[in-house]
Amino acid sequence: MKITVLGLGYVGLLTAVGLANSGYEIIGLDVDIRKIQMLQNENIYIYEPGLDEFVKENAKKGNLTFDTLENVSCIDSEIVFVAVGTPSQSNGSADLSQLNNALEYVVDRASNPLTIVVKSTVPPGTGKKIKEIYLEKASFSHSYVSNPEFLREGQALKDWFYPDRIVIGGDDREATTLISHLYKDINAPIVITDVTTAEMIKYASNAFLATKISFINEIANLCDLTGANIDGVVQGVSHDPRIGGSFLRAGIGYGGSCFPKDVRALDFISTINGHSFELLKAVINVNNRQRFIPIQILKREMGLLSGKKIAVLGLAFKPNTDDIREAPSIEIINLLIGEGASVKAYDPIVDGTEKNCYCQEAVFTKNIWEAIHEAHAIILTTEWDEFVNLDWFEVFKYTQSPHIIIDGRNVLQPRLIKEIGFKCFGIGRNTHRVFQLQA
Numbered sequence: 001m002k003i004t005v006l007g008l009g010y011v012g013l014l015t016a017v018g019l020a021n022s023g024y025e026i027i028g029l030d031v032d033i034r035k036i037q038m039l040q041n042e043n044i045y046i047y048e049p050g051l052d053e054f055v056k057e058n059a060k061k062g063n064l065t066f067d068t069l070e071n072v073s074c075i076d077s078e079i080v081f082v083a084v085g086t087p088s089q090s091n092g093s094a095d096l097s098q099l100n101n102a103l104e105y106v107v108d109r110a111s112n113p114l115t116i117v118v119k120s121t122v123p124p125g126t127g128k129k130i131k132e133i134y135l136e137k138a139s140f141s142h143s144y145v146s147n148p149e150f151l152r153e154g155q156a157l158k159d160w161f162y163p164d165r166i167v168i169g170g171d172d173r174e175a176t177t178l179i180s181h182l183y184k185d186i187n188a189p190i191v192i193t194d195v196t197t198a199e200m201i202k203y204a205s206n207a208f209l210a211t212k213i214s215f216i217n218e219i220a221n222l223c224d225l226t227g228a229n230i231d232g233v234v235q236g237v238s239h240d241p242r243i244g245g246s247f248l249r250a251g252i253g254y255g256g257s258c259f260p261k262d263v264r265a266l267d268f269i270s271t272i273n274g275h276s277f278e279l280l281k282a283v284i285n286v287n288n289r290q291r292f293i294p295i296q297i298l299k300r301e302m303g304l305l306s307g308k309k310i311a312v313l314g315l316a317f318k319p320n321t322d323d324i325r326e327a328p329s330i331e332i333i334n335l336l337i338g339e340g341a342s343v344k345a346y347d348p349i350v351d352g353t354e355k356n357c358y359c360q361e362a363v364f365t366k367n368i369w370e371a372i373h374e375a376h377a378i379i380l381t382t383e384w385d386e387f388v389n390l391d392w393f394e395v396f397k398y399t400q401s402p403h404i405i406i407d408g409r410n411v412l413q414p415r416l417i418k419e420i421g422f423k424c425f426g427i428g429r430n431t432h433r434v435f436q437l438q439a
């Protein structure tokens with residue numbers, strides 16, 4: 001079966017390669033000609049463990065090809081997946097212009113009735129509008145399916161092949177059956193529902209996870225004030241299966257291309273529907289505030305930051321990705337520069353000079369040692385293994401008094417770091433030590 005995938009970012013490329021691997025004949029299209037040229041030359045522009053080899057392997061088999069939009073005069077596949085971006089607008093709403101352009105393109109070039117599957121995260125109600133605006137007036141009777149994606153960057157292949165669930169929303173039973181059949185090789189529960197509910201499932205999932213993070217961050221903030229230790233608290237609460245242990249890592253807050261924009265979009269959707277979603281507003285505010293904590297600690301410990309040398313370790317919004325969209329590191333660097341600090345930043349994958357032109361005054365180093373050389377303080381913003389496994393005794397020799405480390409991801413062992421001579425601060429774990437009772 002021939003399938004077209006429109007939009008080859010994270011989600012589109014994973015969709016294309018995942019379906020090609022199941023034996024479907026995939027043609028991937030993107031508006032960005034450079035991306036297509038790179039893919040045609042077997043160069044992958046996304047840093048995602050394992051993806052490179054996987055794309056090459058499937059392209060070699062001949063069932064995965066890439067082309068530019070202009071080169072395709074008619075779409076004769078049975079199914080079209082749309083995985084274009086839905087970034088935030090300044091008012092928090094999702095910008096659907098890429099989606100609208102993609103749908104116009106598909107409907108214009110269709111040479112037969114299609115099943116159009118939207119993988120992009122779109123506000124509840126979007127599918128209904130799309131049907132009215134594009135599909136009812138089209139020359140063919142196309143079906144519409146919402147099939148939101150739940151993969152995580154950094155472990156996208158694993159999430160594609162072993163998802164927790166597959167959600168398929170559609171009003172046309174033949175279409176939902178056709179799409180569920182595409183996933184026949186994947187062992188996961190399939191939730192079949194209507195389009196708007198499928199769209200809401202995606203937002204509810206991301207908003208709930210973001211809520212867990214902001215909730216635990218508030219508990220961590222209270223730990224710092226009361227003398228409790230967040231590690232002990234999480235260990236204690238997570239034994240309760242109703243709470244669970246995941247997404248309870250306190251720190252400088254969530255970033256990335258999804259949580260921040262999707263939580264804002266859901267808040268916007270609530271507002272335009274006449275509902276004030278107070279909980280979401282708090283989730284957003286708490287998350288924005290967490291990023292200030294490292295700066296507050298530094299100011300408390302060192303006074304004015306002007307002229308102070310600060311090393312920021314990690315640019316990516318989380319490890320195993322080169323994505324810096326809404327990464328806390330970027331805002332922290334800009335705040336430090338605003339305070340007059342001299343900032344050197346290092347990330348194992350992200351080349352700051354190329355991508356972070358909005359942090360022009362920071363120096364992006366090629367290795368960790370250049371970044372920490374004579375630093376008064378280090379802020380760990382991304383928990384890359386390279387940082388967690390550092391020889392901190394060696395690091396101490398490179399830095400200067402007051403030798404501060406702010407562990408923005410709570411991954412270091414504070415006792416060990418303090419024994420070396422550093423002043424070590426985490427989020428909710430540096431005051432009293434909680435002695436764990438042995439079972």
Ligand SMILES: NC(=O)c1ccc[n+]([C@@H]2O[C@H](COP(=O)([O-])OP(=O)(O)OC[C@H]3O[C@@H](n4cnc5c(N)ncnc54)[C@H](O)[C@@H]3O)[C@@H](O)[C@H]2O)c1
Nearest residue numbers: 007008009010011030031084085086098101102120121149
């Ligand atoms: N990144 C993730 O981990 C992730 C996970 C789940 C869901 N999502 C959602 O999936 C969607 C895509 O996310 P992404 O991170 O892959 O986005 P992205 O911005 O990385 O990629 C979007 C791609 O679409 C292309 N594009 C834009 N307009 C086009 C058009 N008219 N025709 C063809 N191609 C076009 C762009 O050039 C780009 O390559 C978003 O709605 C996002 O919220 C993302």
Ligand SMILES: O=c1ccn([C@@H]2O[C@H](COP(=O)(O)OP(=O)(O)O[C@H]3O[C@H](CO)[C@@H](O)[C@H](O)[C@H]3O)[C@@H](O)[C@H]2O)c(=O)[nH]1
Nearest residue numbers: 149150151152153213247248249253254255256258317318
């Ligand atoms: O306990 C935790 C867990 C995560 N984070 C942060 O939360 C952000 C998002 O992390 P993660 O969810 O692992 O990354 P994403 O790749 O953005 O994936 C999320 O967003 C995707 C896009 O919608 C969804 O598909 C995924 O299911 C959803 O997990 C990162 O900044 C993490 O550092 C924390 O601060 N504490």
